[in-house]
Amino acid sequence: MTGAPDELRPPLPGEALHARVARTLREAILAGTVPEGTRLPGHRALAARLGVSRNTLVDALAQLDAEGYVRTRGRSGTRVAVPGPARVEEAQAPLPLSAWATRALAGHVPDAGGTYAVDFRVGQPVPDLYPAGAWAQALARQARAAGQATLPDPAPELGPLETRRALAAYLNAERGARVTPDMVMLTGGTQASLDALARVFLEEGRVAALEDPTYPGARAALGATGATLFPVPVDPAGLDPAALPDRATLLYLTPGAQYPTTVALPAARQAEVVAWARRTGALILEDDYAADLHHAARPPAAMQGLAPERVILLGSFSKSLAPVTRSGYLVAPERVTRLLAGTRPLTDRAPATLDALALADVLASGAYARHLRRARQAIRHRHEVLLAALAALPGWEVTPARAGLHVHVTLPPPLSEEEAVRLAAGVGVALTPAAPLALGPRPPAVLLAFAHLTPDRIREGVTRLAGAFT
Missing domain, CATH: 1.10.10.10 (Winged helix-like DNA-binding domain superfamily/Winged helix DNA-binding domain)
Incomplete structure (x- = not known):
């Protein structure tokens, strides 16, 4: 034996x-x-x-x-x-990774993990604001209607025509965009949109410009192609148009609420960026990630409305509905969506049809608009609670967020990001350091997400921070 x-x-x-x-x-x-x-x-x-x-x-x-x-x-x-x-x-032999995979993994920012009494880290869902009832009813209606005759769809690779029509109507009415259904492609979210566009338009020898600091998922998707990344500095008024490169294939930016600083790009700078794109032939990727969660009654108009032939609008409902829906979209000139429809079968498929039709239902029925009114009010209140509480931390320079789910805080010298995160963890509070989001040097800063926390939890978290830092 x-x-x-x-x-x-x-x-x-x-x-x-x-x-x-x-x-x-x-x-x-x-x-x-x-x-x-x-x-x-x-x-x-x-x-x-x-x-x-x-x-x-x-x-x-x-x-x-x-x-x-x-x-x-x-x-x-x-x-x-x-x-x-x-x-x-x-x-146990090493995996034979491609150059694309090596670059993609190099751009990945890992989650620090851990369990905390109060977790201010960014990227967390907001389950208490998710319209579960409206979404479930929409899914049920579309499931019952499955199999019934629908209008012919000339471009099924872009997603169901009913959903693209509903999205076009919503974006034109609520975001000041200029959209037709044939300009809309449904995706699994903004990251899927970025990946599709990067694969089609970028390669070694081409230039992709992007804000610095920026959303790490964008940096990873664009950099994985082998293209040269050109960081464009962000100041208190957003991306600086004077620092744009002489040439670029794509420019990624977040004009409505810059990620991560949350500042909005003024109209004059938006016009300068559009003029630069027309002069150089670049395409602008406008990530509209926080528009529906703007803290004002109505969000500012999308930049896409200024130049539909140059600006590709990227949107997602993962924050305003819930990540589980995986409902995203991009709006591009028809020549671009036709191109993406041709390349999509090689790398991707349109999102699940039932979910897409449920999204159309939620948009067209008014349920989404009602949900946003309630969600914006709750998020605005939690933002105000956080700003008031952070006043107890002397020297912490807070940038009030006009939109989105976090605030950007510049730390007082000589406090470093590493020390701030360590001291906060010592009192059971998690913060997100800002340095991994930048390509160049920036003043030490941290991000505090707040929308997923109740006002009492926000106050508790800041009270713990005050005990550690004062």
Whole structure:
């Protein structure tokens, strides 16, 4: 019985007992514990050794025989047929990553993890503002209507025509955009939109300009193509048009609420950026990530309305509805959406049709507008609570957010981001450092997300910070 395991491996969720026995023996074989050619103990002896019935063991050995790990030959018994160590070495060999994967992983900003009493880190969902009832009703209506005759869709690769019509109507009415349904492509979110556009328009030797600091997902998607990234500095009025490069294929920016500083790009600067794009032939990627969660009654108009032929509008409902919907879109000139429709089958598929139709339902029924009124009011109040509480931290320079779910705080010298995050963690509070979002040097700063926290939790978190820093 040399080398045979003495006990079963810990069970996996939902794993049948015979499969657990087979896995135990398979792992022992692959690890070389039971070498090739070894004769396994008899069925009764091995079953007793592993604490299972003979029938269970027979089923496990039959599975391993079918997979080629053992060979059962009548009176000669059951022998191991696979050499283990070579297979282990092969499994542990370095993965042959492509240049694209290497660059994409280099641009990834990992989450620090951890559990805290009050978590101000950005990127968290806001479940108490999610319109679960309206979304469930829309899904149910569309599920009941599934299979009924619909209007012919000339461009199914872009997503259901009903949803693209509803989105065009919403963006024209609420965002001051200039959109037709054929300019809309549904995506799984802004990151999917960025990936699709980067793959089509960027490669080594081309230039992608982007705000500095910026959303790390954009930097990763654009940089993964091998294109040269050109950082354009952001000042208290947003991206500086005077610092734009002489040439670029794409420019990524967040004019409505710059990420992460939250400042809005003034109309005069927007006009300068559009003039630069027309002069150089660049396409502008306008990430409208926080527009629907603007703290004022009505958000400012989208930059896309200034130049529909130059500006590609990127939007998502992951913040204003919920991440689980995975509902995003891009609005581009028709020549661009036709191009994306042709390349999409190679890398992606349109989002689930039922979810897309439910989104159209929520938009057209007015349920989304009602949800936004309630959500904006709650978020505005939580923002005000945070600003009032942060006044207790002397020297912390807070930029009030006109939109979105976080505030940007410049730290007083000589406090560093690393020290601020460490001291905050010591009192059970999590902060997001701003340095990983910048390509160039910036004053030390942190981000505090607030929309997912109740006013009482916001006050508690700032009180803990005050105890650590004053």
